[in-house]
Amino acid sequence: MGDSTTIPLGETLRRRAVVLDGGLATLVEKHGHDLSSALWSARLLRDDPGALQRAHAEFYAAGAEVAITASYQASFDGFAAAGIDAAEAELLLRRSCDAADAARSGIDDGRDRWVAASVGPYGAAQADGSEYTGDYGLTVRQLRQWHRPRLQVLMQAVADGRADLLAVETIPSSAEAEAVLAELDGSGIPAWLSLTCADGRTRTGEPAAEAFALASGIDEVIAVGVNCCPADDIAELAAAAVRASGRPAVVYPNSGELWDAQARAWTGAATIDLALVAGWPAAGAALIGGCCRVPPSTISAISELLGTAA
Numbered sequence: 089m090g091d092s093t094t095i096p097l098g099e100t101l102r103r104r105a106v107v108l109d110g111g112l113a114t115l116v117e118k119h120g121h122d123l124s125s126a127l128w129s130a131r132l133l134r135d136d137p138g139a140l141q142r143a144h145a146e147f148y149a150a151g152a153e154v155a156i157t158a159s160y161q162a163s164f165d166g167f168a169a170a171g172i173d174a175a176e177a178e179l180l181l182r183r184s185c186d187a188a189d190a191a192r193s194g195i196d197d198g199r200d201r202w203v204a205a206s207v208g209p210y211g212a213a214q215a216d217g218s219e220y221t222g223d224y225g226l227t228v229r230q231l232r233q234w235h236r237p238r239l240q241v242l243m244q245a246v247a248d249g250r251a252d253l254l255a256v257e258t259i260p261s262s263a264e265a266e267a268v269l270a271e272l273d274g275s276g277i278p279a280w281l282s283l284t285c286a287d288g289r290t291r292t293g294e295p296a297a298e299a300f301a302l303a304s305g306i307d308e309v310i311a312v313g314v315n316c317c318p319a320d321d322i323a324e325l326a327a328a329a330v331r332a333s334g335r336p337a338v339v340y341p342n343s344g345e346l347w348d349a350q351a352r353a354w355t356g357a358a359t360i361d362l363a364l365v366a367g368w369p370a371a372g373a374a375l376i377g378g379c380c381r382v383p384p385s386t387i388s389a390i391s392e393l394l395g396t397a398a
Contacts, residue, residue, distance in 0.1 A: 097202045097253055098278055098310035101336045101374040107391045108154045108340050108377025109147035110384060116143050127170055130162040133180040137187050144191035150384035151391025152377065153201050155188040156255050160208035164237050181241045185250035204255035205242040209264055210234055222260030222292035231267035243277045254279035258316045260291035262299040272308045280311040280338045285325055296325060300332035313338035315379045319360045323371040330372035337373040343381035360386055362393055
C-alpha cells in the first residue's frame with residue numbers, strides 16, 4: 089500500500105499547486121478497452137484491473153501527482169444490475185483504490201503522490217447523463233442513504249491506507265453536495281468537493297457560490313471547486329469557490345468537447361488553452377488537472393507550466 093511517509097495532500101496545498109490526472113476512461117479506451125456498458129470504466133475493476141493500473145501509471149509518468157480511482161460510476165445498485173452481489177461490490181470498490189496505489193508504488197523517485205477515491209454523483213450510476221441535470225427527484229435524506237454504503241467502503245479504504253482522500257466529484261446540485269457533506273462531517277476522512285457547473289450555477293440552477301459555501305464548516309474538506317465543465321469558466325468559479333468555502337480551489341475541466349448522452353458520443357473540438365491554465369493559481373486553484381477527454385500529454389503540459397515536473 090501507499091507510502092506512509094507521504095505528506096497529507098492538504099498540507100502540500102498550503103505550499104504549492106498540485107497536478108491531478110486527466111480522463112481515465114479516455115485513456116483506457118485508447119488502449120483498446122470497450123467501456124460502452126452501464127458500468128463504464130468500473131467494468132474493468134472486475135474484468136481487467138491491470139488495465140486501470142497501467143492507465144494510472146501513465147498519468148503519473150506524465151506528471152500527475154494525484155490519481156483519481158475508477159470508482160466514479162461504481163455503486164452497489166449498478167453492480168447489482170450487472171449480477172454482482174454486495175460482497176463482490178465491496179471488493180471491487182477497494183480494488184479501485186488498489187489499482188491506483190499499485191501504480192504509485194511502482195514509481196521509485198522519492199516524490200509524493202496521492203490516490204483520491206472517486207465518489208461520483210447519483211446520476212453517474214444511472215448511466216443516463218442525469219449528473220448533468222441533477223434532476224433526480226430525491227431528497228437530501230434519500231441521497232444520503234444512497235451514498236452511504238459506498239462512502240463507508242471508500243472511507244475505510246482511506247483509513248486502511250489504500251487511498252489518501254476522497255474525490256467527491258461532478259456533483260450537480262446543492263442537495264447532493266449537502267447529502268455527501270453530511271456523511272463526511274465528523275468522519276475524519278479528508279476529501280475535496282467538486283461541482284459541475286454551467287454559467288456560474290450548479291446544473292440544477294443554484295448559484296455556485298451557495299453550493300460551495302456548504303463546505304465551509306466541514307473540517308474534512310481540504311479543497312472545493314469544479315470539474316467536468318469548460319475551461320473558460322474555471323478562473324471565475326475557482327475564485328468563487330475560495331471566497332465561499334475558505335478552502336483552496338480544485339479545478340479539472342473537460343477537454344472542450346461536449347457529451348451527447350443520447351448518442352453516447354463526444355462532439356466538438358478538444359483543447360485546453362494553457363494560457364488560461366496559467367491564470368488559475370492566481371484565482372486560488374491549488375489542485376489542477378483535467379476531466380473527460382483530457383490525455384496524459386495535456387497533464388504533462390500543465391505540470392510543466394506549474395513547475396511541478398521532475
